[in-house]
Amino acid sequence: MTIPEELVQKHQQAGKIAKEVREEMRRTVCEGIPIIDLCEKAESLIRKKGGKPAFPCNVSINEIAAHYTSPRQDKRTIPENSIVKIDIGVHVDGYIADTAVTICFNPDYTGLVSTAEEALKKAAEILRPGLSMSRFGATIQKTIKTRGFKPISNLTGHLIGRYLIHAGKSLPNVFHISTSRVKTGEIYGVEPFVTVANAAGRVKNGKEAHIFRYSKHRSLKDPYAKRLLNYVKKNFQALPFTERWLQGCVPPSRFKTAFSELLSSKTLISYPVFIEASGKPVAQAEHTILVTKDGGLVLT
Ligand code: MN
Ligand code: MN
Numbered sequence: 001m002t003i004p005e006e007l008v009q010k011h012q013q014a015g016k017i018a019k020e021v022r023e024e025m026r027r028t029v030c031e032g033i034p035i036i037d038l039c040e041k042a043e044s045l046i047r048k049k050g051g052k053p054a055f056p057c058n059v060s061i062n063e064i065a066a067h068y069t070s071p072r073q074d075k076r077t078i079p080e081n082s083i084v085k086i087d088i089g090v091h092v093d094g095y096i097a098d099t100a101v102t103i104c105f106n107p108d109y110t111g112l113v114s115t116a117e118e119a120l121k122k123a124a125e126i127l128r129p130g131l132s133m134s135r136f137g138a139t140i141q142k143t144i145k146t147r148g149f150k151p152i153s154n155l156t157g158h159l160i161g162r163y164l165i166h167a168g169k170s171l172p173n174v175f176h177i178s179t180s181r182v183k184t185g186e187i188y189g190v191e192p193f194v195t196v197a198n199a200a201g202r203v204k205n206g207k208e209a210h211i212f213r214y215s216k217h218r219s220l221k222d223p224y225a226k227r228l229l230n231y232v233k234k235n236f237q238a239l240p241f242t243e244r245w246l247q248g249c250v251p252p253s254r255f256k257t258a259f260s261e262l263l264s265s266k267t268l269i270s271y272p273v274f275i276e277a278s279g280k281p282v283a284q285a286e287h288t289i290l291v292t293k294d295g296g297l298v299l300t
Pocket of ligand 2: 158191286
């Protein structure tokens with residue numbers, strides 16, 4: 001099977017941008033910096049380099065494993081002694097690269113970070129056509145457990161499609177029985193999440209949600225809700241977005257009612273923050289990897 005040239009080129013372009021932005025963010029994150037400055041910096045760098053954000057920049061701290069992005073006028077800052085996951089998505093014409101890094105300001109948590117990185121390295125080594133999802137999960141679990149830590153069992157890597165972050169197939173970070181296998185030409189976001197050995201090792205939904213995506217057509221009453229929805233579909237299709245990206249789209253006095261109708265009608269779905277169920281710190285490492293006949297090719 002040959003892999004289409006356009007697919008490879010545009011994913012590589014997205015991957016290069018994602019990598020550069022991730023490394024710039026790694027250097028930028030520091031204790032006390034406003035989270036909204038980090039989100040906006042990452043997103044504007046992506047645009048400056050010729051890509052578009054495939055989802056809002058996630059800045060998830062300590063026991064928050066994923067899905068936090070700043071709401072408008074966010075006053076929060078990076079706390080002292082924290083462990084910070086920066087997760088970045090870039091697309092070029094819908095061809096997506098997804099990558100994440102953990103930055104650690106707490107000497108007690110450095111083992112979590114190196115273990116997540118080693119698990120990702122291992123994943124990149126073993127990813128090849130024909131590999132079963134069961135085998136993949138078992139290998140990642142063992143890599144993490146051997147180092148005295150625990151994988152988050154209900155967060156997985158994922159097949160990436162055009163304009164689709166999660167294209168159906170999951171790459172588990174723990175063993176589970178599955179007949180699914182990796183195929184040539186597939187592109188995966190590979191992302192082990194690691195916590196401490198005495199943690200629950202799973203995430204639950206938090207109360208906050210600042211990331212949304214278009215789900216399904218519904219009839220809407222409010223003309224401003226319709227206008228917002230047209231903007232969302234035109235600019236993001238079904239990719240995740242955040243309220244920060246909708247400013248100026250409808251008059252500020254109309255925004256709240258319009259956005260509420262899009263949520264209550266289930267036109268949009270929201271992504272709540274994921275919190276480690278026992279409140280323990282979490283580290284993450286992620287690359288986007290193309291499966292070639294010779295094995296995994298890291299694009300980020
Ligand atoms: Mn990601
Ligand atoms: Mn991902």
